[in-house]
Amino acid sequence: MAAACAPLAGDLRSQLLASVDALLFDCDGVLWRGESAIPGAAQLVNRLQECGKLVFFLTNNSTKSRELYVEKLQRLGFRAHCQQIYATAPCAALYLRREIQLCGSVYVIGGAALRGELQAQGIVCSGPGPEVTPGTLQVWATEPLDLTVAAVLVGFDEQFTYLKLCRASRYLRDPACFFLATNTDTLLPLEGGGIPGTGCLVKSVEAASKRTAYVIGKPNDFMFKCIVNEHGIDPSRTVMIGDRLDTDILMGSNCGLRTILTLTGVSTLEEVKAHQESDSPERHKLVPTYYVNSVADLLPGLE
Template sequence: MAASCSPLAGALCSQVLASVDALLFDCDGVLWKGESEIPGAAALVNRLQERGKLVFFLTNNSTKSREMYVEKLRRLGFRARCEQVFATAPCAALYLRQEAKLCGSVYLIGGAALRGELQAQGIACSGTGPGPELIPGSGPVQTWAAEPLDPAVAAVLVGFDEHFTYMKLCRASRYLQDPACIFLATNTDTLLPLEGGGIPGTGCLVKAVEAASKRTAYVIGKPNDFMFKCMVKEHGVDPSRTVMVGDRLDTDILMGSNCGLRTILALTGVSTLEEAKAHQESDSPERHKLVPTYYVNSVADLLPGLE
C-alpha cells in the first residue's frame, strides 16, 4: 500500500471509521501503559463496539493467556471477550495443531501461560521452569550434552522464558538437528519495553537458538500474517475494510502492510513520527512498508470521528 503517513482528524477521521468494519488494536503502548489505561482508549473501544464495529486485541506477548488479557482489559474499563484476543500463545498452539499437524510433543522454551495454551489444545510439552543447572566441577559438559533426548518431541517452540539457560539452548539445538523437527517462535521482539526502560525480549532468545541450530524459526506474531489469517478464518474479516492500530512500526505497522491493511500509528508508545517520516522519505520499498497510512497522537483522538 502507498506510504502516506497523514494525520487522521476531522472529516477524514469520520470517513475512515465509516469505511471499516473491523479494527485491530495492539495493546501495550496503544490502549494502556503498564497498569494504566491511556486516557480515552476504553471509551473509544467501547463506542466502536456500540456502533457495530468488530474490535480485536493483538499482542506478541506470550506470557499471558487470553483469559489474563480479558481480565486486564475489563479491569481497565474495556469491554472484551476471549474470542477477541489474538495472542501469540494460543495462536502458536493453533498453528501446531491445525497447520503443522503436529504428531508428538513440544520442547518449550517459555512460561506457564504458553504451556497452558498448548495443553488447552491437547499438546504435550516439556522444558518449562528453571530446569537443571550446570554446577562447576560436577563433570564435563560433554557428558550432559550426550544425555538421551525425548523421542516424542517433534517441535521446538521459543517464547519469553525468564529461566532461559545454556542447558535449554543446548537441548533445543539438539532437537533441531533433526530436519523434521518443527521450529517455531512466538515473536522476534528484541526489546521488552517496561516503565523506566527495557530488557531483552523474546527475539534475543530466538536468535540464540537459531544461531545454535543453524535454522530459522517460523514466527507466529507480528509482523508475520498468521494471527490475521486466524482472524479471517474465525471471523470472516475483510482486509479491505479493516485497519490496524499500533505503536510500533516494525511489528504493528509492518504486519498491517504485510496483510494489505490500512494502518494507524498511535504516538503513545515506542515509535515516533520522525521515524515514520524517515522511512517515508527513503527510496527503499521495504522501508515504505514501515510507514503508517495515518497517525494520531492517541487513539482517543479517534473519538470525534464517531460523533
C-alpha cells in the same frame, strides 16, 4: 519515496471509521501503559462495539493467557471477551494443531501461560521451568533426548539457560523437527529503558541450530489469518492500530490493511519520516497510512 503518512482528523477520521467493519488493536502502548489505561482508550473501544464494529486485541506477549488479558482489559474499563484476544501463545497452539497437524510433543522455551495454551489444545509439551540438571557440558551434550519431540517453540522465558539452548539446538539437528517462535521483539519496553525481549532468545537458538524460526506473531500474517478464518472479516474493511512500526504497522502492510500509528508508545514520527525518505521498498512497508497522537483522537469520528 513512500506515500505520505496523514494525520487522521476531521472528515478524514469520520470517513475512515465509516469505511471499516473491524479494528485490530495492539495493546501495550496503544490501549494502556503498564497498569494504566491510555485516557479515552476504553471509551473508544466500547463505543466502537456499540456502533457494531468488530474489535480484536493483538499482542506478541506470550507470558499471559487469554483469560488474563480479558481480566486486565475489563479491570481497565474495556469490554472484552476471550474470542477477541489474539496472542502468540494460543495462536502458536493453533499453528501446531491446524497448520502442521503436529504428531508428537513440543519442546518449549517459555513460561506457564505458553504451556497452558498448548495443553488447552491437547498439545503435549516439555521444557518450561528452571530445568536445573547437574552435570558437565559433556553430559548435557550426550544426555538422552525425548524421542517424542517433533517441534521446538521459543517464547519469552525468564528462566532461559544454556542447558535449554543446548537441548533446543540438539532437537533442531533433525531437519524434520519444526522450529517456531512466538515473536522476535528484541526489546520489552519497560520503565528504565526496557530489557531484552523474546527475539534475543530466538536469535540465540537460531545461531546454535543454524536454522530460522517460523514466527507466529507480528509482523507475520498468521494472527491475522486466524482472525479471518474465525470471523470472516474483509481485509479491505479492516484497519490495524499500533504503536510500533516494525511489528504492528509492518503486519498491517503485510496483510494489505490500512494502518494507524498512535504516538503513545514506542515509534515516533521522526522514524516514520526516515522510512518514507528511504529508497528501500521494504522500509516503505513500515510507513503507516495515518497517525494519531492517541487512539482517543478517534472518538469524535463516531459522533
